[in-house]
Amino acid sequence: MPLELAIILPAATLILVSALHLRSIRQDRAVEAAIERGFNEVLAIGEKNMNQQAYELLDEIRLRFPAPNEACSVTLDTLLASHPYAAHAFLYDPGVGMVFRSRPLRLNEPGFRAESADLQKMMEDWMKLDYPTLVERISKIEKKGTPYFVFANWAPRGDKHAYQPVALFLQHDPAGGETAIGGIAFDPEFLRDRFFPNFLDTMLIHGSNPEQPEKNHAVLVLVPRGESSPLAASADWDGGTPEAERNLEAVFPGLTLGIKLRGTTVEALGRHFMISSFLVLGALSVLLAGGIWLTLRNVSRQMELARLKSDFVSNVSHELRTPLSLIRLYAETLELDRLSGEEKRQEYFRIIRKESERLSALINNILDFSRIEAGRKEYDFRDTDIADLVRNTLEAYRYQIQQHGFTLEEEIADDLPRLRVDREAIARSLLNLVNNSVKYSAEDKFLRVSLYRENESLKLEVLDHGIGIPRNEHRKIFEKFYRSGDPLVHTTKGSGLGLSLVRHIVEAHQGEIRVDSAPGQGSRFIITLPIPPPVPYNGRAA
Ligand code: ADP
Numbered sequence: 001m002p003l004e005l006a007i008i009l010p011a012a013t014l015i016l017v018s019a020l021h022l023r024s025i026r027q028d029r030a031v032e033a034a035i036e037r038g039f040n041e042v043l044a045i046g047e048k049n050m051n052q053q054a055y056e057l058l059d060e061i062r063l064r065f066p067a068p069n070e071a072c073s074v075t076l077d078t079l080l081a082s083h084p085y086a087a088h089a090f091l092y093d094p095g096v097g098m099v100f101r102s103r104p105l106r107l108n109e110p111g112f113r114a115e116s117a118d119l120q121k122m123m124e125d126w127m128k129l130d131y132p133t134l135v136e137r138i139s140k141i142e143k144k145g146t147p148y149f150v151f152a153n154w155a156p157r158g159d160k161h162a163y164q165p166v167a168l169f170l171q172h173d174p175a176g177g178e179t180a181i182g183g184i185a186f187d188p189e190f191l192r193d194r195f196f197p198n199f200l201d202t203m204l205i206h207g208s209n210p211e212q213p214e215k216n217h218a219v220l221v222l223v224p225r226g227e228s229s230p231l232a233a234s235a236d237w238d239g240g241t242p243e244a245e246r247n248l249e250a251v252f253p254g255l256t257l258g259i260k261l262r263g264t265t266v267e268a269l270g271r272h273f274m275i276s277s278f279l280v281l282g283a284l285s286v287l288l289a290g291g292i293w294l295t296l297r298n299v300s301r302q303m304e305l306a307r308l309k310s311d312f313v314s315n316v317s318h319e320l321r322t323p324l325s326l327i328r329l330y331a332e333t334l335e336l337d338r339l340s341g342e343e344k345r346q347e348y349f350r351i352i353r354k355e356s357e358r359l360s361a362l363i364n365n366i367l368d369f370s371r372i373e374a375g376r377k378e379y380d381f382r383d384t385d386i387a388d389l390v391r392n393t394l395e396a397y398r399y400q401i402q403q404h405g406f407t408l409e410e411e412i413a414d415d416l417p418r419l420r421v422d423r424e425a426i427a428r429s430l431l432n433l434v435n436n437s438v439k440y441s442a443e444d445k446f447l448r449v450s451l452y453r454e455n456e457s458l459k460l461e462v463l464d465h466g467i468g469i470p471r472n473e474h475r476k477i478f479e480k481f482y483r484s485g486d487p488l489v490h491t492t493k494g495s496g497l498g499l500s501l502v503r504h505i506v507e508a509h510q511g512e513i514r515v516d517s518a519p520g521q522g523s524r525f526i527i528t529l530p531i532p533p534p535v536p537y538n539g540r541a542a
Contacts, residue, residue, distance in 0.1 A: 026274050031269070039218070152165055152254035166185040167183065217262055333348060369500070420532075437463075478503045479500060
């Protein structure tokens with residue numbers, strides 16, 4: 001059906017495409033890749049900022065460095081005293097030789113003394129050997145924008161080594177003499193205990209709200225290349241392997257900056273994302289399917305109703321036409337006065353009366369129905385002897401029923417209570433039921449109307465030996481316009497309004513109607529009307 005396809009196809013495509021998309025995200029590990037890309041960016045920015053800070057510290061000292069020809073020991077000592085992050089400072093002038101100074105206050109520490117002696121010796125040997133190449137190398141770096149050539153020195157600390165970057169730079173002689181090479185060695189303990197931890201902590205605080213740290217926030221670590229234990233880490237570093245790493249070059253060669261998520265892994269995050277996405281998609285699909293089901297059900301009901309309405313129009317016009325043309329035919333014949341005997345005339349009059357009664361019954365049904373539909377139907381409830389009402393109604397139609405060849409049985413119990421009902425409406429309900437029994441009976445023409453009391457209700461029953469109604473139609477026959485697909489029903493006149501009217505009327509009386517029937521077994525329609533409890537006697541005479 002095109003309508004169903006028009007709704008189901010786009011929805012199914014949407015769900016399928018989303019599922020495939022999610023699957024490809026999972027297969028390509030796209031979530032993990034995106035997080036890792038983010039990590040690499042953080043690391044690159046981190047290195048840049050760390051270099052920047054280190055350059056600022058180095059510049060502080062370099063710009064105050066003595067010129068190549070000046071006597072510089074005192075100047076270097078002063079510089080070291082006022083810049084505690086530097087452990088050693090030196091100046092190598094090829095003409096004068098090496099002036100190497102270390103922080104005087106720390107020289108009484110054996111480790112520091114060894115570090116100072118080692119570095120001084122190494123620098124002197126290196127400068128003597130390689131001065132021209134070094135100058136060339138530093139000039140090249142200078143041209144690229146930073147004045148420093150930094151190498152990593154591993155300062156002895158007992159049986160271990162401390163990481164110590166040493167920055168070399170060119171110190172040009174304003175008087176035009178030879179260029180000297182200046183050097184600043186960072187203090188390893190300052191870097192390890194203050195510079196690195198501060199930097200690692202502030203770096204991530206920029207990215208997240210310090211008041212409310214995210215649950216799975218990132219943590220950073222600095223590890224000397226080739227070693228496993230960290231040199232420094234974020235305050236809440238929880239161990240484990242970094243998810244992304246970057247080998248530092250410019251100011252901190254030999255170190256690797258790593259990043260990972262605290263308390264979880266990128267893989268777990270990716271898995272969690274996939275699971276929750278599939279769950280959301282599943283829930284959405286269920287909602288969508290429910291919505292589609294409701295829409296289709298509604299639409300098919302509306303379409304069914306539209307079909308029933310158009311059937312109704314053709315049925316009603318047909319039902320109006322037949323009695324009208326009969327009335328006209330017989331009236332014309334009477335007018336021409338060509339009939340032989342009085343008996344014939346009487347029969348013609350009877351036919352005209354019968355057909356007009358059928359017409360008015362049909363029109364009454366339609367009028368009642370339209371009043372009910374518009375919510376304007378009013379009932380006139382009066383205290384009534386139901387037994388009398390049923391008896392009189394049947395009496396008025398007994399002749400007609402028997403004319404159709406029906407055996408009519410009447411079983412009305414004695415002593416039935418009086419009820420407040422709309423007499424006309426109840427009589428019309430009974431007539432509709434009786435009429436249906438007459439219409440929908442084939443050979444076995446039998447009809448029984450019973451009225452009796454059962455507990456706190458009154459039952460009005462119409463039973464026939466007619467064609468019967470299949471189980472699946474027991475509810476539908478009470479809907480407006482509904483007519484069964486049985487061939488006999490098809491050839492019989494009807495509007496499909498009768499039973500829906502009866503149901504309305506019965507419900508307006510707080511009662512109910514039900515049917516007991518099977519194809520070929522006849523039908524029994526039972527109207528149940530509640531008997532109100534008797535008003536308690538209050539002891540006062542009326
Ligand atoms: P109508 O008789 O005008 O078609 P109703 O609302 O009175 O409309 O009845 C609805 C349908 O219920 C009928 O078309 C018929 O198929 C079925 N029906 C009603 N009464 C009987 C009955 N006594 N025996 C068999 N079928 C019946």
